[in-house]
Amino acid sequence: METNDVITALAALAQETRLAVFRRLVVAGQGGMPAGLLADELSVAPATLSFHLKELAHAGLVTSERQGRSIVYQAAFGCMDGVIGYLTLNCCRDDRRLMEDRDETSACCPVGQ
Amino acid sequence: METNDVITALAALAQETRLAVFRRLVVAGQGGMPAGLLADELSVAPATLSFHLKELAHAGLVTSERQGRSIVYQAAFGCMDGVIGYLTLNCCRDDRRLMEDRDETSACCPVGQ
DNA sequence: GAATTATTTTCATAATTCGATAATTATAAA
DNA sequence: TTTATAATTATCGAATTATGAAAATAATTC
Numbered sequence: 001m002e003t004n005d006v007i008t009a010l011a012a013l014a015q016e017t018r019l020a021v022f023r024r025l026v027v028a029g030q031g032g033m034p035a036g037l038l039a040d041e042l043s044v045a046p047a048t049l050s051f052h053l054k055e056l057a058h059a060g061l062v063t064s065e066r067q068g069r070s071i072v073y074q075a076a077f078g079c080m081d082g083v084i085g086y087l088t089l090n091c092c093r094d095d096r097r098l099m100e101d102r103d104e105t106s107a108c109c110p111v112g113q
Numbered sequence: 114m115e116t117n118d119v120i121t122a123l124a125a126l127a128q129e130t131r132l133a134v135f136r137r138l139v140v141a142g143q144g145g146m147p148a149g150l151l152a153d154e155l156s157v158a159p160a161t162l163s164f165h166l167k168e169l170a171h172a173g174l175v176t177s178e179r180q181g182r183s184i185v186y187q188a189a190f191g192c193m194d195g196v197i198g199y200l201t202l203n204c205c206r207d208d209r210r211l212m213e214d215r216d217e218t219s220a221c222c223p224v225g226q
Numbered sequence: 227g228a229a230t231t232a233t234t235t236t237c238a239t240a241a242t243t244c245g246a247t248a249a250t251t252a253t254a255a256a
Numbered sequence: 257t258t259t260a261t262a263a264t265t266a267t268c269g270a271a272t273t274a275t276g277a278a279a280a281t282a283a284t285t286c
Contacts, residue, residue, distance in 0.1 A: 003129075003132065004129075006132075007126075007127050007128065007129060007132060008127075010123045010124075010126050010127035010132075011123075011124070011127035011128075013120075013123050013204075014120050014121075014123035014124035014127050015120070015124075016116075016117075016120060019116065019119075019120060019123075022204060023203050023204060026203065026204055026205070026206065029206070075204075077205065077206055080200070080204050080205055081205065083200070084197060084200055084201060084205065087126075087193070087196070087197055087200075088197060090136050090139065091126075091135060091136060091139055091188075091193050092139070092190065092193055092194065092197065093139060093142070093190055
């Protein structure tokens, strides 16, 4: 995952409503849930929710598909894995660090200091 | 780590310059490095860097201490661990999830879906 | 086809963010 | 005490972001 993609994803999650939306979608699992139900459960105005869902989708953190007259959103677990992988690889120094996909511009995390 | 703290940290990292600063400090390790050297290496104007360091400090992601006429900044590895722990716990569904520190408002991540 | 439901788009407004420049504070050296 | 170095603070303008209200689009049901 590229640095710019990570920045976009972090920016998307760094907002109260969007983080709540994403967390709710994580709980919903792969089946996802329709925008209207999300709006109800989180008490967010439909237009506001739509704005935030668009941000999350732009960041690659959610996908969507129409089901009847609803549009069902799903958390993009793979994207989140990428974000966490990046942070673990480049912004940590602990044992969870992954040693794959490191390029020459990546930070080389000092271990055990 | 509280949701609001995570949001603050994510917002701090979701900016090109600040992410670069933090990554450089991770590479520097616990010894950290002075603001001036950071500014030189990253080609950021001192005032701009200072602004971003303040943001990172406010988010708890860096600490600082004066050494002579320099101010040395260090990555706050513990804070970063907290952020990754939160994301892993609340925003993932994979095996890295930690099962500790979950409270009743936390998302319960579905596993294996 | 008309009415209904679900969602998105558009628009206006308020608030925040970022980068640049200039001025200020703090430390050290001459 | 003057001078130089290191960093922060203050201020401005441009750009972005968040929110709510109203209008528009899309799919279903009657």
